Amino acid sequence: MNHTLAWRLVSGVKINHLCTPRIAIPSKAVTGSQQVREFSTSYKRSTVMPAWVIDKYGSNEVLRLNNNTEFPIIHYPNEVIVKINATSLNPIDVNMRNGYGSASLNMSRDPLNVKTTGCEFPLVLGRDLSGVVMECGLNVRYFKPGDQVWGAVPPWKQGTLAEFVVASGNEISMKPKSLSHTEAASLPYVTLTAWAALVNSCRLNKQKCPGKRILIIGASGGVGTAAIQLLKAWGGHVTAVCSEDAFSLIKDIGADEVIDYKAEKLEEQLKSKQPFDVILDNVGGTTEKLALQFLKPWSGATYVTLVTPFLYNNDRLGIADGMMRTGVTLSSKVVKHLCKGVHYRWGFFSPSGQSLDEIGLLVENGQIRPVIDEIFPFSEVPKAFSKVEKGHARGKTVIRVTESSK
Structure with a gap:
């Protein structure tokens, strides 16, 4: 195979290296000062990479380490390729392994439905990333090769349980310098989920939060620990519901304030508290009906839950009927509770590099810190999935993809 010595223009930075161009397009006849401009390039040794993939949905047995996974390619000018140093697991990764949400996510991957069934496989799971930018699309202006970044990619994209991943420049941010890659990988997905629920759904921010009383149900998991720190950084009063063994954390x-939901009926314990301005529910189920009665009525108080039937309805009924059923459910609950003087909302993860910029400042100020339950090497990803699947998390489960964790 012939190799080409070329200047590669990436976000205004020229890199001279020996490469095998995937697509090399001279602007016209190449003269003395003209250069080859490449859309995407990879080293010969990097045409494949190791990644944990699934070829079908199911239990832990479907996870497979594939050392010959195709190296990712930049398809859009706002994308970057990141070499991953560390990632982490979230409950959504376990659910996606089981096939949860596949109808909705496949619609996002193939809106026109032109591909065959099963075209998402081999599928790489994992949402969080912390690593180093290796290559940038032509429109990327805020990052350059060599930058240390963190971020979270949305569920419809190939994930981060791999050596490299393609992400939008809008989905990443500069990694806080005070964190190692292992620490940084524990934060993006959960902090962005908490941010979306509190900021987008409840309209809280550092100006509006001081003096507000917030109840967090399911406080010891990744989103709960992130939400507590975010709210305290903004001056809110936080009451957390968890089991007694998580009290110290x-x-x-x-x-x-901390409430042990196992000690006695949660309802009885909450009756002794003042009403809340915001309730963030990470558990769902019976807690939804229980919690809503403890909001301050007719004061703009908001209940937001992260446990919604949206993806489940689409999986069970199909996209059209599922979305209709979801719309009816949400609108009926919104109207029902609005008549009682409180707001009812659903919260969803939303990738945002801009939000991570603000979260990074809080990290650097010591107001948000990683809460890590356990760290696994890349070779033990199935064990990490088993741990997350058991529940009762005390922070995040992190995967160290490369040997370096700095």
Whole structure:
């Protein structure tokens, strides 16, 4: 195979290297000062990479380490290729392994439905990333090769349980310098989920949060620990609901009051508290009906749950009927609770490099710190899935993809 020595223009930075161009397009006849401009390039040794993939949905047995996974390619000018140093697992990764949400996610991957069934396989799971930018699309202006970044990619894209991943420049941010890659990988997905619920759904921010009383149900998991720290950084009063064995952790990250939901009926314990301005529910189910009665009525108080039937309805009924059923469910609950003087909302993860910029400042100021339950090497990804699947998390489960964790 012939190799080409070429200047590669990436975000205004020229890199001279020996490469095998995937697509090399001279602007016209190449003269003395003209250069070959490449849309995407990879080294010969990097045409494949190791990644954990699934070829069908199912239990942990479907996870497979494939050392010959195709190297990712930049398809759009706002994309970057990131070499992943560390990633982490979230409950959504376990659910996606089982096939949850496949109808909706496949619609996002193939809106016109022109591909065959099963075209998403081999599928790489994982949402969080912390690593180093290796290549940038032509429109990327805020990053360059060599930048250390963190971020979270949306569920309809190939994930981060791999050596490299393609992400939009809008989905990543500069990694906080105070964090190692292992620490940084634990934060993006959960902090962005908490951010979306509190900021987008409840309209909280550092100006509006001081003096507000917030109840967090399911506080010891990744989203719960992130939400507590975010709210305390903004001056809110946080009451956290978790089991007694997580009390020390929850108090250490700043919760003002902690309730053990196992000690006695949660309803009885909440009756002794003042009404809340915001309730963030990470558990769902019976807690939804229970919690809503403890909001301050006719004061703009909001209940937001992260447990919604949206993806389940689409999986069970199909996209059209599922979305109709979901719309009816949401609108009926919104109207029902609005008549009682409180707002009812659903919260969803939303990738945002801009939000991560603000979260990164809080990290650098010591107001948000990683809460890591356990770290696994890349070779033990199935064990990490088993741990997350058991539930009762005390922070995040992190995967160290490369040997370096700095």
